[in-house]
Every structure is written in C-alpha cells, then in structure tokens.
Amino acid sequence: MSVATLIAEKLDSFPESSAIALRIRQDQYFDVIRGILDIFAKKKELESIYVTSSIPCQSIMNALQVLEVDTEHIWFIDCISQVMMSVGEKHPHAIYVESPTMLENLMLKVEYLIRKAGGKTNLVILDNINSLAIHNNIKILSEFLHILVNNLRSKNSYTIIFSNEGFESEEMTNMLNLVCDETMTVEEETTREAG
Amino acid sequence: MLGRDARDRRERCKTGIEGLDNILNGGVPRGNTVLVTGSVGTGKTSLCLEFLVHGSNSNEPSLYISVTEPCDKLLKNIIPYDFFDDSLMTDGKLHFIDLPTVYERLGLEKAEFDFEEVGILISAIASIVRELGIKRLVIDSITSVCYRLKSQENIRDFILKLGSVLSEMGCTSFLVSEISPAEERYSLYGVEEAIADGVIVTGNLERKGDLLRTLQVVKMRGTMHSRAKYVLDLTTVGVLLVPLLKGGSAGGG
Numbered sequence: 001m002s003v004a005t006l007i008a009e010k011l012d013s014f015p016e017s018s019a020i021a022l023r024i025r026q027d028q029y030f031d032v033i034r035g036i037l038d039i040f041a042k043k044k045e046l047e048s049i050y051v052t053s054s055i056p057c058q059s060i061m062n063a064l065q066v067l068e069v070d071t072e073h074i075w076f077i078d079c080i081s082q083v084m085m086s087v088g089e090k091h092p093h094a095i096y097v098e099s100p101t102m103l104e105n106l107m108l109k110v111e112y113l114i115r116k117a118g119g120k121t122n123l124v125i126l127d128n129i130n131s132l133a134i135h136n137n138i139k140i141l142s143e144f145l146h147i148l149v150n151n152l153r154s155k156n157s158y159t160i161i162f163s164n165e166g167f168e169s170e171e172m173t174n175m176l177n178l179v180c181d182e183t184m185t186v187e188e189e190t191t192r193e194a195g
Numbered sequence: 196m197l198g199r200d201a202r203d204r205r206e207r208c209k210t211g212i213e214g215l216d217n218i219l220n221g222g223v224p225r226g227n228t229v230l231v232t233g234s235v236g237t238g239k240t241s242l243c244l245e246f247l248v249h250g251s252n253s254n255e256p257s258l259y260i261s262v263t264e265p266c267d268k269l270l271k272n273i274i275p276y277d278f279f280d281d282s283l284m285t286d287g288k289l290h291f292i293d294l295p296t297v298y299e300r301l302g303l304e305k306a307e308f309d310f311e312e313v314g315i316l317i318s319a320i321a322s323i324v325r326e327l328g329i330k331r332l333v334i335d336s337i338t339s340v341c342y343r344l345k346s347q348e349n350i351r352d353f354i355l356k357l358g359s360v361l362s363e364m365g366c367t368s369f370l371v372s373e374i375s376p377a378e379e380r381y382s383l384y385g386v387e388e389a390i391a392d393g394v395i396v397t398g399n400l401e402r403k404g405d406l407l408r409t410l411q412v413v414k415m416r417g418t419m420h421s422r423a424k425y426v427l428d429l430t431t432v433g434v435l436l437v438p439l440l441k442g443g444s445a446g447g448g
Contacts, residue, residue: 104437
C-alpha cells in the first residue's frame, strides 16, 4: 500500500475535531500531502487550509499541480514568503502573513478562511512545527497551538500538524503530545503513538 | 454576587462582532454610551461602522454622524463587507449625516460653542434620533465636537446630557475618541472616559518589530466583561479577534 493511501486510511479512522501530529521524513513529504489533500480531504469533502511556514505556498502549489491534485478547495496561509521578500504575484487562493512570528495573525487568517467557507467542515494543516519553532520560543508556540487547536475543535475541524522526523526537541514532543489526540510516525506501516 | 447577576440581566445590544460580544458577555448593555478610543489606523471607524451595519441588518435603524470626513468619502473607502448591501441605506435602515451640515442649518457657525449652543446641538441630535427611530448611533469623532466646546464643563455637560437623552430612547451609542499613540489617557480632554458607560481601547502593539492591532475593553457598565487585550483583524467578514499571546515573552503594550 502506498504512503498516500496509508495516510488517508489512518486519518479516516479519526472523528471530526481530531488533532493529529504527523512525524514525516523529507522523502515522504509529497506522498503525505497527496494522501491528505487528494484522498482524505476529497473523500470527506473538506475545505482545506494549508498553513505553510517552511516553504512558499507557490512551491507547494506547483508540486500539487505536478501531482495533479485539484486545488479548488485548498486555501493557503503563507507566513514565509513575505519574510523572504518573495511574494511576487499573489495567488487568489493564498493569504500572506508578514512573518511566522505573527502567530495571532496566523490564527486570524485561519478564522477568516473558516468563516469564508461557511458551514463546511475544515481541515487545517500546519506545515510545520519545526520551522515555527525557529522563529518563536517554545512557550509562545505552546500557547498558540493550545488556543488554535481548541478553537478548531470547537468548530469540528481536523488539525494536522507536520513535524520533521529527527528535528523535534524534547519540549516540542511534549507540546505535541499535550495538544494532539494522536502523534503518528509515517513509516511503511504508519504507527500510532500515545497521545 | 447578586449585583453581578443583576448586571448580566440587562438587555443587550449585540454588536454582531462575535469576538466583541463574547468579551462583553453577550453585547453592550442597551442604551450605554461607549467611548471607542485609539490612535489613527487602529480600526475605530471600521469597528463602529460594522456595529451599525449589523444593527441595520437586524432591523435596528442605525445612524453614523461624521464630524471630520464627508460621508461620501467615507463610503468610498468602506471595507467591502460580505454582509453590507447598499439597500440598507435606500431602505432607510442605515443613515449617514455630516455634522458640519447640521451646524450650518442650526446657525452654529462659531468656532466655540457656549452653554446654550451645546443645548441646541444636543436637541438637534436627539430630534434626528427620535424622528428616524435610531437604535444605534456613532459619532465620529467626539474629539472633533469637543474642539468646539473648549471647557471641560461644556464637554462633561454635552456627553452627560447626550448620553442620558439617547439612553432614554433606547439608543446605544459609540463615540469615537482620537488620541495620540503616546497618550496614557483615553481621551484628549480627560473627561469623556469618566462620563461614558464604557471604554473600548484600540491600539497598535509593537512586538519585536511586528505591529499588531489590539482591542481592550477597559470599562463597561452593566455587564461583566473580559479586560484582556486581544489582537484584531479588519476583514470582509468583519472584525475578527483572537487573544494576545503572552508566551512569557511579550514585551510592552
């Protein structure tokens, strides 16, 4: 079974309002986002909000295009392009946050997109916790995740938080365990760990 | 506890701004006169306009009195709200009036008003509110009106009498106050906040080079409310609010 199918199947077993931390390797990245956006979200008819703090959303969009993933129901919050001074032409499905340190603005943009989606169920992907940790200290990051995840739970939204395998500090692991229902490592057979 | 229960039983005027209504435990107590104060570019006018648009959408006739900027110009720059429709104005649910035009009609052309002229101005505003059945009023800005009142006695008298007349008519009002960013008080003359039933402060908070728009309710008679600082965003779906993160590292503000 491919990683994409495996991820989609595992996510399918979670109820709405779930928060899942997904520990992935770089070489699995595109299989994982295809599994989430093209299989899981499409099957559940979710409006997807993709928050990127690691690479500009244009790069992700280009990759999705290559993978032939339909992006009509995918919205991006990009908090890295402006700080890299590389926004260029603005995409109609992208909202830009000035800096990954503006965590409140990031929450506000998520709220905005959820309101724009009307009553539809949402999936919010946070890509990724490691890059947010470069720009923010662990205390403010924990507070941010706690508020964001609980707010999304109250709106029956799924939250998926990416973490780069091998780049997690002990504090980050504790933080993810605290706010998420489940932490999963993507292997050939995806494994669940205690939440 | 009894006092608190009684306060929370007061009828509410829901602002329609979800975050603010949550902060205020359901909305502004109906008939309150609220000072909305802050420096330029902090979202005072947008907040007040949204309060009126939500009011007119829920069949509460609403009135915006502009003192400094002509209404035509203001309407050209209004945020294209998803919930705003020009028919609100043509249907007589949402009104805009330029106060300088009212001054002219009343013959109040002096740069400084005396006690009697303050009375004439209050009566004129009250008549408009009564005739149009206004339930929500914004005066933007009260600071500009106060420029003509000069003395603290006149300003106190004006806000006290105006607030009382509007409250009797069940009209909930927001008075916009302009202050400079460095100001440590909530109004230019220092008396407005003492007389108003509520004070909502908007501001800019700089944190490590990032500039955040903030909102804080420091006073609201007739309801329990949060006094924490929130970060706001002005969007086409209206004002959005989230708590200001502290993270043990936030400086200033």
